[in-house]
Amino acid sequence: MRDLVRRAEDWLAQDPDPETRAELAGLLASGDQAALAGRFAAKLEFGTAGLRGELGAGPNRMNRVTVMRAAAGLAAVLGPGGKVVIGYDARHKSDVFARDTAAVLSGAGLRALLLPGPLPTPVLAFAVRHLGAVAGVTVTASHNPPRDNGYKVYWRDGRQIVPPVDAQISAAIDAVGRVDRLPLGEWETLGPEIADAYLSAVTALPLGDPKVRDLTVVYTPLHGVGGGTLGAAFERAGFAPPHVVAAQRDPDPDFPTVAFPNPEEPGAMDLALELAGRVGADLLIANDPDADRCAVGVPLRDGGHRMLTGDELGGLLAEHVLTATSGGSRRVATTIVSSSLLGRIAAAHGVAFTETLTGFKWIMRAGAGLVFGYEEALGYSVGSDAGLPVRDKDGIGAALTVAALAAAARHAGRTLLDLLDDQAKKYGLHATGALSFRVEDLSLITAAMDRLRAAPPTALGGRAVEGIDDFTAGAGGLPPTDALRFRLAGAARAVVRPSGTEPKLKCYLEVVTPVGPEGDVDPARARAAQDITAIGDTLTAALAL
Structure with missing residues (x-):
């Protein structure tokens, strides 16, 4: 017990956050050994997904000390002189953690560039390459419960880190001393031009005939940050504004209408499905809270709507991309847990197919010529002959592409369900x-x-x-x-x-x-x-x- 108390007191002495200081002081005063052990007997491990965990005091929680240590470790691996882009979602403390990261990186001699507000994770992944940064950081816990937050690192190529870089950063984090002794610096806040550049990139994807846009769409950002970006992307691509689920329109870190803010979870899509029925939607689209995933629902032939599986949408998007692109050096990729259908589609189109471990950090390393990658957990990266605008899963680009596909099918008197039947007859x-x-x-x-x-x-x-x-x-x-x-x-x-x-x-x-x-x-x-x-x-x- 004494060791736990000592660690907690050391933490308290350097913690800049009054909320977690009050939490920890209360635990020390009460002598709650179980609560102290939960926070100090272990630590969040920095791996290829970065950090992710519950908010609270101590090394086994997400908090300002944990984040500042992570930023200092990243800075030690990068060394001074380069640019680092920092993005964040609308979860509790995300903006604070992003500013702390920017201050620590700047203090270590890096040029810290903060995105202008809560934006989708794919905007951050795009910005790393677009701005010639040496790394990127996004503060998000994606679709985790409300009390969680996280910290994900991208390398200079715009892809998530993999070994051995994660181990190097982890070791550097372990060597960081007290955060109240870290040098802090000023950062730059980017303007709207970075989101504008991202929108230009995703609206340049193969979206078919720009005159074929007749489509009624229902959309939900699930209380996340995707709404503004998706609406702007739809407008640029010539689609009518989608019908948005009003109760889930605005960012809300408590996610009050869902048990878990994940389109795959039971009940998460109930409000969107109800609205789709009321307006007779041709298509239902949902992003998760940081808008890197995309879920899609379609009307049934005998009424009502159903959600497509991640594999069903993956097959449809793959066929679309391979039909809309050209060249024998193209490649598509998915993971060991996704459907084997993509391999059949690739063979029919005469392109390379790669199977990877789960996670987009691996999909994006599938090999040269990658024009499409997906995983069954609603993650998609859609490309063109010019390549992939985002080297990570991109819920906005996927939403635009499936809207174009659905509009073209509707124009031909068909539906996405008809296209699924076509694939079943061709590939099994x-x-x-x-x-x-x-x-x-x-x-x-x-x-x-x-x-x-x-x-x-x-x-x-x-x-x-x-x-x-x-x-x-x-x-x-x-x-x-x-x-x-x-x-x-x-x-x-x-x-x-x-x-x-x-x-x-x-x-x-x-x-x-x-x-x-x-x-x-x-x-x-x-x-x-x-x-x-x-x-x-x-x-x-x-x-x-």
């Missing part, structure tokens, strides 16, 4: 599903993965397990990661991995069902849905969570 129906297990104790996830490795199932959903890929040893030449892929009889598979950003174990399921050019897709979908359910049920039992 690639049905996917997902399971997600949120836990309070991360050791439960470790134990579940250990059980699967020690006694793997011999069948899932009545399909024999024909092979197992354990990615901890770097299967398929990929870097090591904690994931298992079960290859099942009859063109099916299941992938199991712990989330890298949340206390979840995730499972990704796929069944490929032949349809044929004259086949009826609906019965195939029904059969595939039953197969996905059966695989998920037996996998759930095996995990015992």
Whole structure:
């Protein structure tokens, strides 16, 4: 207990934030050992996703001391002289953390450039290359719960950092002394021209005939920062303003209308779906709070709307990009947990296909000629013959592209569902599903993965397990990661991995069902849905969570 108290007192002596100082003083006065241990017995680890955690005092929380130490570590690795762009979302303390980062970087001899307000993460990723910066930082926890915040670093190429840079920054952070002794400097705040340059880049994507824009769109930013940028992008591209969910229009760090501000979570899209029904929307679009992800809903043939899966939208966007671009050196990429459909599409178009580990930090390193990358968790980077304007997932560029695709389909008397049927007939129906297990104790996830490795199932959903890929040893030449892929009889598979950003174990399921050019897709979908359910049920039992 005495060691915890000593660490807390040292922290309190350097903390510049009156809120966390009051929190910590109260804990010390009360002698709450459990609360002190939760904050000081461990620390947030800086990895390839940067930092992410709950707000509060201490090294195991997101706060001004943690952020200033991270900025000082980054500055030590970069060295003086270059430009660093800093962006932030509208979460609690994001603006404060961004200014602290700018002050520390400037004090270390770097030129700190702060974005002019809360803006989508893809604007920051774009700005790094556009401004010739040596690095970029964005303060965001993306779609995490309201009490979380985070800190993500981009390198000079506009991509998220990967090893060994993350380890170098982590080691430099550990060497930082008291933050109240760090030299602080002044920073520059950029003007609206940086957002204007981003909008020019994304509206130059292949968006089809500019005269074909007749489309009724419902949109929600889910209380995040995407609304203004998406509205401006739609206007520039010639689309009518979308119908915006009023209760979710403005940034709100408490996310009052949703349990989790993630379009994939149950209930998150209820208000948008209700509005889509009222206005007869041709398309429903949602961004997550920092607008790097894009979710899409479509009208059903017999009324109502449904959300597309990330893999369904990935297939549609890939086909669009490969049809709209040219050249034999093109490449598309996705991850080990996404649908195998993209590989089939790439082969049909005669372009290279690369499978990577999960996360856009890996997708964006798939190789030369990359014109499209996606992951099933609603992340997409759409390019043109000129390349990718954003080397990260971009919820605004994806939204623009799917709106153009939907408008063209509507103009031809068709829908996105018709385009999905076309793909199923050409490539086979690639049905996917997902399971997600949120836990309070991360050791439960470790134990579940250990059980699967020690006694793997011999069948899932009545399909024999024909092979197992354990990615901890770097299967398929990929870097090591904690994931298992079960290859099942009859063109099916299941992938199991712990989330890298949340206390979840995730499972990704796929069944490929032949349809044929004259086949009826609906019965195939029904059969595939039953197969996905059966695989998920037996996998759930095996995990015992």
